[in-house]
Each structure stands twice: as structure tokens, then as C-alpha cells.
Amino acid sequence: MLRYTFERTIYMIVTLWVIITLTFFLMHMIPGDPFTSEKRVPEQIRQNMLAKYHLDKPLIVQYGYYLRNLLHGDLGISLKYLNRSVNDIIKAGFPPSFQIGMQSIILGVSLGLVLGIVAALNRNGFWDYISMILAIIGRSVPNFIIATLLQFWIASKLRWLPVSGWGTFAHTILPSIALSFASLAIISRLMRASMLDVIGQDYIKTAKAKGLSSTEIIWRHMIRNAILPIITVLGPLIAGIVTGTFVIEKIFGIPGLGKYFVQSIYNNDYTMILGTTIFYSTILVLMVFFVDITYGLIDPRIRLGKGGR
Amino acid sequence: MIELTREKFERVGPNIEESQAIVRPSMTYWQDAWRRLKMNKVAMASLVFLILLGIMAIIGPYMLPYKYSDQNLMLTNRPPSAEHWFGTDYLGRDLFVRTWMGARISLTIGITAALLDGIIGVIYGGISGYFGGQVDNVMMRIVDILYGIPYLILVILLMLVMGPGLVTIITAMVITGWVGMARLVRGQVLQLKEQEFVLAAKTLGASPGRIIMKHLIPNTIGPIIVSITFDVPAAIFTEAFLSYIGLGVQPPLASWGTLANDATNVLLLYPYQLFFPAFFISVTMLSFNLLGDGLRDALDPRLRK
Numbered sequence: 001m002l003r004y005t006f007e008r009t010i011y012m013i014v015t016l017w018v019i020i021t022l023t024f025f026l027m028h029m030i031p032g033d034p035f036t037s038e039k040r041v042p043e044q045i046r047q048n049m050l051a052k053y054h055l056d057k058p059l060i061v062q063y064g065y066y067l068r069n070l071l072h073g074d075l076g077i078s079l080k081y082l083n084r085s086v087n088d089i090i091k092a093g094f095p096p097s098f099q100i101g102m103q104s105i106i107l108g109v110s111l112g113l114v115l116g117i118v119a120a121l122n123r124n125g126f127w128d129y130i131s132m133i134l135a136i137i138g139r140s141v142p143n144f145i146i147a148t149l150l151q152f153w154i155a156s157k158l159r160w161l162p163v164s165g166w167g168t169f170a171h172t173i174l175p176s177i178a179l180s181f182a183s184l185a186i187i188s189r190l191m192r193a194s195m196l197d198v199i200g201q202d203y204i205k206t207a208k209a210k211g212l213s214s215t216e217i218i219w220r221h222m223i224r225n226a227i228l229p230i231i232t233v234l235g236p237l238i239a240g241i242v243t244g245t246f247v248i249e250k251i252f253g254i255p256g257l258g259k260y261f262v263q264s265i266y267n268n269d270y271t272m273i274l275g276t277t278i279f280y281s282t283i284l285v286l287m288v289f290f291v292d293i294t295y296g297l298i299d300p301r302i303r304l305g306k307g308g309r
Numbered sequence: 310m311i312e313l314t315r316e317k318f319e320r321v322g323p324n325i326e327e328s329q330a331i332v333r334p335s336m337t338y339w340q341d342a343w344r345r346l347k348m349n350k351v352a353m354a355s356l357v358f359l360i361l362l363g364i365m366a367i368i369g370p371y372m373l374p375y376k377y378s379d380q381n382l383m384l385t386n387r388p389p390s391a392e393h394w395f396g397t398d399y400l401g402r403d404l405f406v407r408t409w410m411g412a413r414i415s416l417t418i419g420i421t422a423a424l425l426d427g428i429i430g431v432i433y434g435g436i437s438g439y440f441g442g443q444v445d446n447v448m449m450r451i452v453d454i455l456y457g458i459p460y461l462i463l464v465i466l467l468m469l470v471m472g473p474g475l476v477t478i479i480t481a482m483v484i485t486g487w488v489g490m491a492r493l494v495r496g497q498v499l500q501l502k503e504q505e506f507v508l509a510a511k512t513l514g515a516s517p518g519r520i521i522m523k524h525l526i527p528n529t530i531g532p533i534i535v536s537i538t539f540d541v542p543a544a545i546f547t548e549a550f551l552s553y554i555g556l557g558v559q560p561p562l563a564s565w566g567t568l569a570n571d572a573t574n575v576l577l578l579y580p581y582q583l584f585f586p587a588f589f590i591s592v593t594m595l596s597f598n599l600l601g602d603g604l605r606d607a608l609d610p611r612l613r614k
Contacts, residue, residue, distance in 0.1 A: 011453060011454070011457065012457075014454055015453075015454050015457035015458065018454050018458070019458050022458075022463075022466075023466060026466050026467070026469075026470050027466070027470075029470045030469055030470055136595060139594070139595070139598055140542070140591045140592070140594040140595035140598060141587075141590075141591045141594075142546055142549055142550065142590060142591075142594075144549075144550070144553050144569070144573075145569060145583075145587045145590065145591065148569075148573050148576060148583060148587075149583075149587075152576055152577075152580060156577060239459050239460070242459070243459065243460075243461040243462065246461075246554060247550065247553055247554060250554065251573070262554055262555075265465065265469055265556070266555075273466075273469075277462055277466065280459060280462055281458065281459055281462060284459045285457055288457060
């Protein structure tokens with residue numbers, strides 16, 4: 001287990017380093033510098049501004065500066081929002097994004113698990129069809145369309161919930177639901193398949209033969225075994241939800257990090273793009289790391305199987 | 310009692326010709342797969358829908374006497390009518406023509422990106438799996454790292470660097486998208502390369518390139534096709550997503566993503582404008598997914614019931 005964890009940690013660090021380097025150099029390939037759109041300023045002032053942000057140094061030196069600051073946890077100063085550090089902006093923008101992301105994961109995963117289990121236990125029954133329909137919707141309707149439709153019907157026609165904005169819990173309900181559809185679809189289908197697989201196993205027959213009650217068989221033998229493969233999709237799922245927040249925040253006017261990210265792209269705000277990309281990537285890579293470790297802990301076959309699947 | 314003599318018996322020997330005659334026509338892998346696919350009604354319906362969609366993407370933009378970029382500021386935001394079958398948008402552009410123009414662009418992006426992903430992934434995975442050992446180790450570590458990079462974020466960054474446009478979208482998606490296919494093909498090749506027919510090919514002096522392309526890849530073609538079918542809707546979704554946040558195809562060109570984005574801006578006043586792009590994105594993604602499911606059942610002999 002130790003060796004497996006160590007291996008995963010090395011991967012994580014290398015992945016992050018590749019992302020940082022790639023982002024940094026890609027960023028500087030974008031035509032123009034952040035001050036090209038400013039009003040015409042005297043050359044001297046321009047030079048001073050470039051010097052202030054170290055933009056006049058050779059690229060490799062800038063890269064060195066950036067890495068050094070990064071190791072101190074400093075993501076630099078935004079080039080557009082005067083004197084606001086990227087750290088500050090992330091601190092302000094992350095909580096709303098995090099709350100919506102977490103709520104939709106919890107909603108999607110828990111509802112998906114329940115639906116999957118119920119569907120497998122009533123194969124070809126009513127709930128099986130309900131879960132199939134939901135899965136089809138979640139798989140084929142993009143989240144931004146679900147979000148717009150929810151906003152249109154529930155908020156602006158029926159007026160049950162606020163249309164957009166941020167502040168109370170009511171504001172978070174629709175965005176969370178819209179985001180959770182995709183994970184709901186994936187989890188419920190996977191859980192159903194996994195449950196059906198387990199139901200056919202010999203140890204379930206043994207358990208029945210021993211005279212265990214069906215509740216006990218379902219809880220202790222079926223669900224515990226069927227839930228294992230679900231953990232592997234959690235990593236990619238979280239990635240999907242995190243990037244999903246970009247559009248969802250735009251639609252519901254939520255002052256989250258996704259909004260800042262998309263804005264910084266239009267503003268050519270180097271440090272901001274770099275900072276948010278690295279922040280997002282770190283979160284995602286960390287999530288995948290924890291998922292891998294958890295899976296290794298739960299299922300010994302993974303860590304003993306030379307890392308391959 | 311009747312006497313049984315030899316003459317009363319007739320020798321019925323094995324009729325070699327008859328017993329070895331092939332009664333049913335022999336079937337190739339593809340005929341077999343096609344036969345099984347035909348029995349799957351849902352997959353066939355999806356296939357028919359996709360073919361119709363493809364035809365409409367080609368002829369649709371010419372069915373009405375407007376161009377996708379023609380503006381008519383006297384007729385903005387009109388509901389569907391005899392002149393404008395799907396209505397017009399906020400610049401008076403005909404939505405019927407734009408929807409099919411969008412279909413053309415979305416399908417082009419989806420199919421091209423998926424095919425390129427497939428080709429690169431197959432070559433990379435094939436080489437990695439066939440040579441094994443250190444080569445495989447290094448190549449797969451690279452894939453593992455690329456796999457860890459959040460897909461959409463990288464696509465967004467690449468779009469920024471290369472500037473918006475059709476080619477850029479496809480390139481950005483392919484740079485990040487081939488990894489999954491490489492993993493799949495490598496896994497398949499690792500299993501296949503120990504089999505006797507590979508050894509036979511080797512003994513006959515076939516080069517590694519020939520063995521990979523002529524022996525190993527054709528034997529994994531089923532999973533590859535299935536995976537490409539699932540990649541198409543993913544690429545269409547990514548494009549719609551990018552267009553929706555303003556990074557995709559640029560106006561006046563239309564894709565389903567930009568149409569949906571335009572429609573949401575006037576959603577409260579003209580909700581029906583969202584219907585067509587939303588409907589076609591959803592049904593297309595659904596059809597590709599269902600067709601992929603059908604193909605998986607038809608092409609993968611291991612899943613046969």
C-alpha cells in the first residue's frame with residue numbers, strides 16, 4: 001500500500017508540473033500582451049508596467065519567478081483587477097463554486113445509487129424504467145440546456161425559486177439540480193449493472209441458502225460489493241462537475257470562480273488564467289488521487305496489480 | 310419368419326458430398342454483426358435518424374431561399390411560419406437554415422474529431438502494446454499524465470492560443486482526446502499479441518508495422534468502432550459547450566451551441582427559439598449513444614448472450 005501511495009503521489013506531482021509548465025508557455029503564446037487593449041500610453045509607462053509584472057524578462061526567467069512564487073503558494077497579482085491578488089479572487093470565488101459542486105455531487109451520487117439499486121432489484125419494473133429515462137436524459141441533454149429549462153419553467157414561469165443570483169440556499173437549488181443530472185445518469189446505470197452482476201454471484205446463493213433475510217443480503221452482500229466499481233468513476237465525474245460550473249455559473253449569475261475564469265480569458269489576464277487553471281487542476285488531480293488511494297485501500301487487487309487495470 | 314439375407318439390405322455409407330455441403334451461406338464478421346444490429350430496433354432507429362440528419366445537414370441549408378448569414382432586420386424574432394419554417398432570430402436570420410448549418414458544423418466537428426482521436430489512439434496504443442517492456446512503460450506513463458490533465462481546461466487554453474475557428478476546435482479536442490483510445494487499443498493488443506497467429510506472422514517474417522496494422526488492429530476493430538461512436542457525441546457536446554461560453558465557432562457561422570446560446574438570450578420572450586437547437590443536440594447525442602450500445606452488442610463477440 002505504501003508503495004502504491006508513493007507511486008500515485010509521484011504521478012500527481014508530475015502531472016501538476018506538466019500542467020503548470022504547459023499552461024505557462026501556452027499562455028505566453030497568445031498574441032498581444034495584457035496591456036495592448038489599454039489606451040495608448042507613452043512607451044516609457046508601458047515599459048514600466050511590463051517591468052512591474054516581470055513581463056520584460058526572457059520567458060524562462062519569468063517561468064523561474066512563477067515557479068518560485070508558486071512554491072510559496074503565491075499565484076501572483078491579477079493584471080486586470082488592480083492590486084487584487086489571484087489568491088484573493090480565488091478565495092472570494094471558490095466558496096460558491098464549491099458549494100454548488102458539492103451539493104450536486106451529493107445529490108447526483110446518492111440519488112443515482114438509490115435509483116440504481118432499486119432498478120436492479122425490480123428489473124424491468126416501474127423503477128427500472130424511471131431510472132432508464134432519467135439516465136437517457138442525463139446522458140443526452142447537455143447541462144446548459146437542462147439549466148436553462150429549469151430556470152425558465154421553475155423560476156421564471158412558476159416562480160418557485162429565484163431566477164438567478166446568489167445569497168440564500170434557495171439560490172443554490174436549481175444550479176445544483178442542473179449540474180447533478182449527468183452524474184445521476186452515470187451512477188445509476190453503473191450501479192444497476194454492478195448490482196445485476198453481484199446478484200448472479202454464487203455467494204448470494206450461499207447467503208440465501210444460509211437463510212439470511214433479504215434485507216441483510218441486500219445490505220451486507222449485494223450493495224457492499226456492488227458499490228466498489230462506482231468509486232472509479234468518481235474522479236472523472238468530479239472533473240465534469242467542476243468544468244460544468246463554468247456554464248452553470250454563467251446561466252444563474254453566480255459570482256463563482258468559473259465566471260472569473262471565463263472572464264479572465266477574454267481579458268487576456270495572464271496571471272489570472274494561470275492561477276485559476278492551476279487551482280482547478282490541482283483540485284481535480286487531488287480528487288483523482290484520493291479516489292485512486294481509496295480504491296486501492298478498499299480493493300487489494302488494484303494495488304497489487306502493478307498499477308494497471 | 311422372414312429370412313434376413315444380405316441382399317435385403319442396402320448399404321448406406323456416409324454421403325461425403327452431402328454431409329460436407331454448406332447448407333446456410335457462410336457469414337463474414339460484418340454480415341454477422343449487421344444481422345445482429347438489425348434485430349436491435351432502438352439502434353436501427355438511431356441509425357436511421359442519424360442518416361436522415363446527415364442528409365439534412367447536406368441539403369437543409371438550400372431548402373429555403375436564404376443564406377445562413379442573411380440578415381433581415383425587418384423580420385426579427387418571428388415565430389415559425391410558411392416563409393421561415395423555424396422562425397427567425399434576433400437579427401432576422403432564418404432559423405431553419407441556421408439549424409441545418411449548425412447540424413453540418415456540429416456533425417463535422419464531432420465525426421472528424423472522433424475519427425482523428427481514433428487514428429492517433431490506435432497507432433499509439435498499437436505500438437505501445439505490441440512492443441511492450443520499456444517502450445510501453447514510457448509511452449503509457451506519458452498517457453497517464455495526459456489523462457490526469459482536466460480535458461476541458463486544456464481545450465479552453467488551446468482555443469485561446471490558436472484563436473477560435475473550426476480547425477482549432479477539432480485540433481484542440483484531438484490533442485487531448487486520443488488518450489482514451491490509446492489505452493483501449495493497448496489493452497486489446499496486449500491480450501492479442503500472445504496468440505498463435507501473431508507468432509505465425511512473425512515466423513513468416515512480417516514486420517512489426519505489418520503485424521500491428523494487418524493482424525492486431527483488425528482483431529480489435531469492434532471495440533474501436535464502438536469507442537469512436539461514443540466519442541462523437543462527446544465531441545459534439547464539447548463543441549456546444551465551448552460555443553456556449555463564447556469560445557467556439559464565431560458568428561455569423563452557426564453551430565448548435567451558438568444557436569442555443571443566442572436563444573437563451575431571448576428565452577423569456579421567445580422560448581421556442583431554444584427548442585430546435587436543444588432538441589437536435591439532445592436527440593443526436595442520444596442516437597449516437599444508443600447506436601453505440603447497439604454496436605457494442607453486435608460487434609463484441611464476448612458479450613454475446
